[in-house]
Amino acid sequence: MTSPRQRAIAEFVLDHLVWFMLAFVLIVFSIFVPxxxxxxxxxxxxxxxxxxxxxxxxxxxxxxxxxxxxxxxxTAALAAMITGILFCSRGIGIGLTLTPEWLVLPLSxxxxxxxxxxxxxxxxxxxIRLKMTxxxxxxxxxxxxxxxxxxxxxxxxxxxxxxxxxxxxxxQILNVPLIxxxxxxxxxxxxxxxxRTPFGRHVTLVGGNSVAAFRAGIKVDRLLFISFILxxxxxxxxxxxxxxxxxxxxxxxxxxxxxxxxxxxxxxxVSLKGGVGRLPGVYAGVLLLSSINTAxxxxxxxxxxxxxxQGMLVLAAVLLDxxxxxxxxxxx
Amino acid sequence: xxxxxxxxxxxxxMNFGAIEALRGISFSVGxxxxxxxxxDNGAGKSTLVKIIxxxxxxxxxxMTFDGREQTFASPAAAKAQGIETVxxxxxxxxxxxxxxxxxxxxxxxxxxxxxPVMQEKAMEEVVAKAMANAGTRIPxxxxxxxxxxxxxxxxIELNRFAxxxxxxxxxxxxFAALGVEQTRRGLAMIKQIAxxxxxxxxxxxxxxxxxxxxxxxxxxxxxxVAGDVAAKKTSPDEVVRMITGESYGGAAQExxxxxx
Numbered sequence: 001m002t003s004p005r006q007r008a009i010a011e012f013v014l015d016h017l018v019w020f021m022l023a024f025v026l027i028v029f030s031i032f033v034p035x036x037x038x039x040x041x042x043x044x045x046x047x048x049x050x051x052x053x054x055x056x057x058x059x060x061x062x063x064x065x066x067x068x069x070x071x072x073x074x075t076a077a078l079a080a081m082i083t084g085i086l087f088c089s090r091g092i093g094i095g096l097t098l099t100p101e102w103l104v105l106p107l108s109x110x111x112x113x114x115x116x117x118x119x120x121x122x123x124x125x126x127x128i129r130l131k132m133t134x135x136x137x138x139x140x141x142x143x144x145x146x147x148x149x150x151x152x153x154x155x156x157x158x159x160x161x162x163x164x165x166x167x168x169x170x171x172q173i174l175n176v177p178l179i180x181x182x183x184x185x186x187x188x189x190x191x192x193x194x195x196r197t198p199f200g201r202h203v204t205l206v207g208g209n210s211v212a213a214f215r216a217g218i219k220v221d222r223l224l225f226i227s228f229i230l231x232x233x234x235x236x237x238x239x240x241x242x243x244x245x246x247x248x249x250x251x252x253x254x255x256x257x258x259x260x261x262x263x264x265x266x267x268x269x270v271s272l273k274g275g276v277g278r279l280p281g282v283y284a285g286v287l288l289l290s291s292i293n294t295a296x297x298x299x300x301x302x303x304x305x306x307x308x309x310q311g312m313l314v315l316a317a318v319l320l321d322x323x324x325x326x327x328x329x330x331x332x
Numbered sequence: 333x334x335x336x337x338x339x340x341x342x343x344x345x346m347n348f349g350a351i352e353a354l355r356g357i358s359f360s361v362g363x364x365x366x367x368x369x370x371x372d373n374g375a376g377k378s379t380l381v382k383i384i385x386x387x388x389x390x391x392x393x394x395m396t397f398d399g400r401e402q403t404f405a406s407p408a409a410a411k412a413q414g415i416e417t418v419x420x421x422x423x424x425x426x427x428x429x430x431x432x433x434x435x436x437x438x439x440x441x442x443x444x445x446x447x448p449v450m451q452e453k454a455m456e457e458v459v460a461k462a463m464a465n466a467g468t469r470i471p472x473x474x475x476x477x478x479x480x481x482x483x484x485x486x487x488i489e490l491n492r493f494a495x496x497x498x499x500x501x502x503x504x505x506x507f508a509a510l511g512v513e514q515t516r517r518g519l520a521m522i523k524q525i526a527x528x529x530x531x532x533x534x535x536x537x538x539x540x541x542x543x544x545x546x547x548x549x550x551x552x553x554x555x556x557v558a559g560d561v562a563a564k565k566t567s568p569d570e571v572v573r574m575i576t577g578e579s580y581g582g583a584a585q586e587x588x589x590x591x592x
Binding site for chain 2: 196202207211212217228273275276
């Protein structure tokens with residue numbers, strides 16, 4: 001038998017494992033990787049984490065609700081491409097302008113969010129109304145939405161985003177660009193929503209046992225629809241930020257981000273079974289991946305190794321999830 | 333408050349095509365009364381439970397609940413009136429703590445700028461009070477339900493049911509997965525729930541449990557009531573004979589109590 005105190009400590013460590021991993025990795029890199037320990041590097045890690053981070057929020061919410069959304073990457077790319085086409089002045093951009101000029105900023109954001117929400121709504125419709133498996137539905141979306149991006153761009157790119165939108169990518173607070181702060185703000189807002197509002201609680205309940213939630217009078221279908229729409233809209237936001245960062249959009253913008261987001265979500269402690277996970281942990285997962293990326297770059301290793309390491313990290317994270325369960329059972 | 337029985341079934345019949353699952357069931361449950369529903373496999377117990385809790389519509393017959401004739405279109409409709417079946421593992425979310433489960437879908441919120449924010453402290457106080465009133469002890473209300481025993485889970489379900497104004501609870505084999513000590517506590521729990529004026533229908537195969545907890549025993553056999561007797565006025569042997577069809581316990585009906 002173990003004392004409640006020991007158990008409480010074990011629980012705390014298990015629940016926040018990703019933070020310990022992040023701290024460990026940062027300390028080890030700071031000691032052993034030359035030039036790692038400097039403000040610029042840390043700011044860069046935070047900046048790098050922006051797009052995958054934002055995308056991971058929506059993905060995490062849908063997984064916590066007990067489903068899956070593989071379409072977030074393509075959705076982000078579509079939002080980025082349409083932002084690019086509308087508000088870029090070169091390439092395939094049509095250079096839409098408004099008076100006053102700053103109006104393009106909110107308008108482009110609203111358009112990006114709406115595109116994402118529309119795809120989320122479509123995913124939700126197939127999964128909830130037609131009772132199709134979320135994995136397959138969103139895999140299909142992952143493919144056709146990317147196809148749409150390539151089709152509407154004709155494989156070409158849009159460059160030179162309107163300066164009044166780009167301002168967000170240039171302006172910095174504490175060495176960190178505004179887009180990264182937006183990602184951090186998103187994590188703060190959605191962490192609050194997930195832990196403190198009935199919506200977040202219901203998402204967790206539905207992910208844990210949708211039958212019980214339904215029997216308790218929670219509108220499960222409505223809740224799942226909102227989750228999918230949110231995931232889509234958040235992916236749209238990620239795409240908008242991506243377009244700002246690259247000052248335009250290419251047909252293959254963001255390829256591979258899904259797997260980074262997915263890895264971060266799993267490493268961050270979100271269980272693929274649903275009902276378990278915290279968004280701050282997901283952010284720590286994103287930071288962890290970015291730190292490893294940065295360290296690999298600094299060490300001058302070929303970038304290809306990044307992918308190998310990330311794959312192993314995902315495996316390790318899932319293994320950890322299983323181990324945690326066993327440790328918990330011993331303590332229970 | 334109505335003084336008649338809580339639930340009155342009158343000549344309930346249920347046909348599935350040519351098969352008569354129930355051939356005219358009549359019995360009643362009083363407020364605060366525990367009724368054990370016994371019968372062999374296929375006797376019609378499950379069908380009856382589904383009809384009472386709104387899962388099935390009877391082919392004919394009348395059901396009076398709380399003084400009004402009712403036909404429930406769905407389990408949700410029955411629940412809204414205060415009738416619920418507690419199935420193990422179907423009504424709790426084990427990934428959430430005790431407080432979260434207790435308030436499932438009914439969270440206490442306070443609005444800040446139109447955004448509903450859960451009031452965790454207030455909710456915890458309510459749960460602590462409800463649990464204390466029922467004499468249930470759970471180490472921490474912030475523990476996820478997955479780490480609690482089957483008996484503790486049942487206590488949460490029943491207390492939650494009582495707290496939110498439940499009037500009649502149906503328990504289908506509630507102790508199937510529990511140990512001896514937990515079963516003993518579960519039975520005490522049922523008596524406590526009944527003492528609050530809630531009607532309880534418990535379905536069990538275990539004769540000893542039925543006699544330990546029930547005020548009245550109703551035996552169903554081949555879709556008919558084969559016996560309806562006060563638990564104190566019968567014996568396990570006699571009940572077994574009713575279940576197998578060697579004796580009819582209807583004579584005891586005159587002597588049955590009308591609840592507390």
